[in-house]
Amino acid sequence: MTDSTARRDDAEVATAAARAGAEVVLARYGRRLSRIDKGAGDFATDADVAAEEAILGVIRAARPDDAVHGEEGGRRGPADASRQWLVDPLCGTLNYAVGNMLVAVNVALRDGPAAVADPFSGEVFFTDGTTAWVRRDGVDELLAPTAATGLVDVNLDPPFPSAPGFRAVDLLAHPDFVAGFRPRVVSSTLALAWVAAGKRAAYVTDGGDLTESVHFAAGIALCRAAGCVVTGVDGAPIGQTGRAGQGGRGLVVASDAETHGLLLSMIRGQR
Template identity: 65%
Template sequence: MTLTNGESDARLAVTAARAGAAVVRDLYGGRLARHEKGAGDFATEADLAAERAILDVLHTARPDDAVTGEESGPRGAAGARRRWLVDPLCGTLNYAVRTRLVGVNVALRVDGETTAAATADPFTGEVFWTDGTRARLSTGDGEETLTPSAASALVDVNLDPPFPNAPAFRAPSLLADPDFIEWFRPRVVSSTLAVAWVAAGRRAAYVTDGHLADSVHFAAGIALCRAAGCTVTGLYGEPVHTGRGGLIAAADPGTHAALLAMVRRQAQKGT
């Protein structure tokens, strides 16, 4: 756990995520202006205000660190060794229609590796965090170790476009695979909060397409799953952030192997 200015990076990630979560919680249910970003995507005033709160925390504690915020973009040197990745409200559409399935993600990349991360649930008060080695859950009642489990058989699949691996792989088609139907039960939370749930044993796995290198959305969840001992790869079994992209984060090797086989079978049909 890196210590800088008296506070560990992991604890700072938790503090920053909580600051953003407090804003998201306080603004929930109000009439919020939308800021269109194109291709059907948008941000609300809650996204912007939560990001400002997170950046204030990070800048105060680590003024020399670079930051990439989903809404404000990159700040600091392009080749900075230390860069914070901030997703102030993952699940904006859920939030805008008053569905409380959202997460606040803060992660630190040092020399290309995520060394600290936190995902906060604004409405339960839970914060899932890692120092790169341990994976923990912080609640109002204390802390506990995150323990993955495939017992639920629930697999969260990101069905939101784009699908850069199409036609070889389309996430919606995975749900029609006979083995998926037999072994798993699909869930679509539409927030990367569900990636943290894999680390916590609340989901058996999470599957998404996409280019995830230095992703403000996925960096925290991937770090949590790795630290918790999950099996984490790209869509085709390659290391995350290499090759064709995407993510399979599974609670155990057996669940991962089953989903990997389904993805590969779909790819063979699509080529």
């Protein structure tokens, strides 16, 4: 099996797993949900847990020698596994719990293929690590990022580790932002898939190194493969140290270099 064939096979596993989780999320939508308190106002629901089990079932059947790190179940699988899947079975739990459909199911092989499923549109955005597509009704289309919408999604959820040097809420009041963009707050990493698909011009969030986060790994992989510009909030490649010693913290993901540069100049002005 060639490397490209192996990557495409892994992409199909990621897609099937994300779709399995999305089917659970869709089926349980609108039902009474039991909540599992995680502290600090965070919680999971029985839908999160059931979706993760469905995803795990697909990965176990297709890749029994791989490990899985799920948001709800932690790390499972062979302790010596060289490959690990990162799973967020329901990104946007609060949205979902109050009847908001802006959620995503994220499945990513660390440093490899990934998929993001939208349970309500039926779309699955996926990548083999080189190219990115969206699957609708069994038909695959290449993703084409564009800044044409002028919409920038911003994560306003705490914590805010870069404050007071950088606060996303301040970015929204910047004169250049007001002149060129319009803010949106999806409160789910579905927004990253939308940047890759051209439904958003960019996405901004604060935070630490998000490259191996179960929440962000799939979206980052998707955006990179689609040709988006992906850095930390200081412009450094994520996972690397920048001039301020905090390179790669958070994300600025833009459809093109011009949009990325504009947003970064505003952020640097804050800092």
